[in-house]
Amino acid sequence: MTERRETECWLTDMDGVLVHEGQALRGAAEFLQRLVDRERRFLVLTNNSIFTPRDLSARLARSGLLVPEEAIWTSALATATFLADQAPGASCYVIGEAGLTTALHEAGFVMTDTDPDYVVLGETRTYSFEAITRAVRLVGAGARFIATNPDATGPSAEGPLPATGAIAAMITRATGAEPYFVGKPNPMMFRSAMNRIDAHSETTTMVGDRMDTDIVAGIEAGLQTVLVLSGSTRRDQVERFPFRPSMLLESIADLVEHV
Structure with missing residues (x-):
């Protein structure tokens, strides 16, 4: 060094x-x-914004690694922290799983699909066309666009899966709005x-x-x-x-x- x-x-x-x-x-x-x-x-x-720190701590423990949940920092936590600094108490339309929704909830954000201040996109294994369509319309109507991370693919036992960056690209192509990636x-x-x-x-x-x-x-x-x-x-x-x-x-x- x-x-x-x-x-x-x-x-x-x-x-x-x-x-x-x-x-x-x-x-x-x-x-x-x-x-x-x-x-x-x-x-x-x-x-990865799918899991909460508690989930990840348990998964690491199954691998034989002892890491307390307070020693884990995810892109979901970083995103919630960033938004809390930028716009405390804002409303968000969220596409993501427990890792992201829990972080935003604990940071004091209101989650809604009606005229939100932000569209927040995270990782999920169950992206729905309906949710992506809703995000496109909300961003097009003026909601600010945030994404947890730019990774285009994620790993799985069967091969790569489309991840946050790939879904963000779809929304960007449909709206012309680039997200701010926190991770x-x-x-x-x-x-x-x-x-x-x-x-x-x-x-x-x-x-x-x-x-x-x-x-x-x-x-x-x-x-x-x-x-x-x-x-x-x-x-x-x-x-x-x-x-x-x-x-x-x-x-x-x-x-x-x-x-």
């Missing part, structure tokens, strides 16, 4: 860093335990996460598996960055990008000694 102050706080991506298809990756449990032993503040980040690679998500744990960019490190989301957003947020090769980005792809991580490692197991 470049010469900076010692890392006091850690942000880490979930899929491709700690877990893969429900299985803990090598070194993940040891890394998390080292953070606890050294009393380092940390958050596990995910662009990665928007560094806004990292800044809201750091605010959550009272972290400072000079002493925070982001660990991720994707150059085009985790690493670029970490750099733009002023963080040290670690790319692990256990997920999406391969070693031969790193050179194609005009930016570099602070550190390149095979897996999270190689990072334990640096905590």
